[in-house]
Amino acid sequence: MSDDISISEKAYQYLRSMIIDGKIDTNKAFTERALAEKLQSSRTPLRAAINRLEGEGLIERLAGGGIVVREIKIEELVEILMVRLLLEGEAAALCAARAPAEATAALIAQSEYFLTNSDAEFDAFWAYDDRFHHYVAEHSGKPLLAKLIGNLRDMARMCHVTRMEHSFVSQAEEHIAVLRQIEAGSPELARQAMVDHITKVRERLMRWLFDS
Template sequence: MTETLAQRAYARIRQDLLEGFIAPDTVLSERALAARSGISRTPLRSALSRLEREGVIARLENGAILVRSVSFEHLLEIVQLRQALESAAAGRAAQAGMTPELAAIRDVMAEYAEGRSTAFDEFWAEDDRFHDAVARTAGLRLLPGILTEQRATARRCTITRTHDRFADQAREHIAVIDAIARGDAAAAGAAMALHFDNVRARFLGWLGR
């Protein structure tokens, strides 16, 4: 039961961090987190130990808990890493062929490309589906887990939450899917690389506002 509570506390705190309910650089106490999670200190400490090992939080000398921020430089490193991995994955996906999952995702992205309004977290979930689907279509079993970890880190950088219009991203996703549907590996890889070039440019643009 303790392990179940610890897992629940871990998931709750992590989700609060990802969705911005607990801001980066916030200093928290175990008492406050226990009250927020509705559990006792023992399972909470297990959850916090896991988050500390993942580099999400840090213990201060006075025992308080610091929520680590993700720097803009770290965010750009993640973009560069994902660009290399996912461009190659898109090319492999084109060789494997179109899937019903990618076709369904294309339909959703078409709605966003036409101006469908949505909240950040809703589009982020659809963005996850797109990138995971490309990796799975490519037959790269380890890549979805790597992407999940890197996206979770990137999401903790506050600049990623400053945007609420997603038509450009949707059109870029569609370009990748259409190249996969044609079986054009070179075009699929190039479209994914361009997508991440544009992601980087958008981040830099938002930083300059």
């Protein structure tokens, strides 16, 4: 039984990373059997992994028994950002009362790097962006809140337009504004700074859509 759990967890982590990174085509259906052969796994632990991914809204089962990665459409992305605005605003307020000063200062320093490196690699910025949002969520002290925020961010990344957001300097400035209020221990100002940040992210994405 423990071996099945270990295999299932590995399959889950592998598939989840492939989905979030856009390495599995949203238009290409696959089956449990084909996936089991590719991963050299039995179908029982693989099915458990697939069920978890389905529960997270990352994949869908087709009527014929196939499985497909969900396509996150623009309308859903806008809704995700609306929910994130509420949840991450609350996380920032809670974080302001809990985050360690040294770690916050270190993240501010990382943010400042992107103020003068607007031509940084996209993946490098995404990794930093993950660190920022994960830091705020984790230091909210609310594990369920942090998990919900993480899942919503992963779903948002499955929408192709999120890769069009290249305003690294603007985002870094907004992150610093949030972190400064967290550093100062100002919950409501931290909340507002995070709300402002996600609002601006949404506005930039909409502007890109209408201009393209």
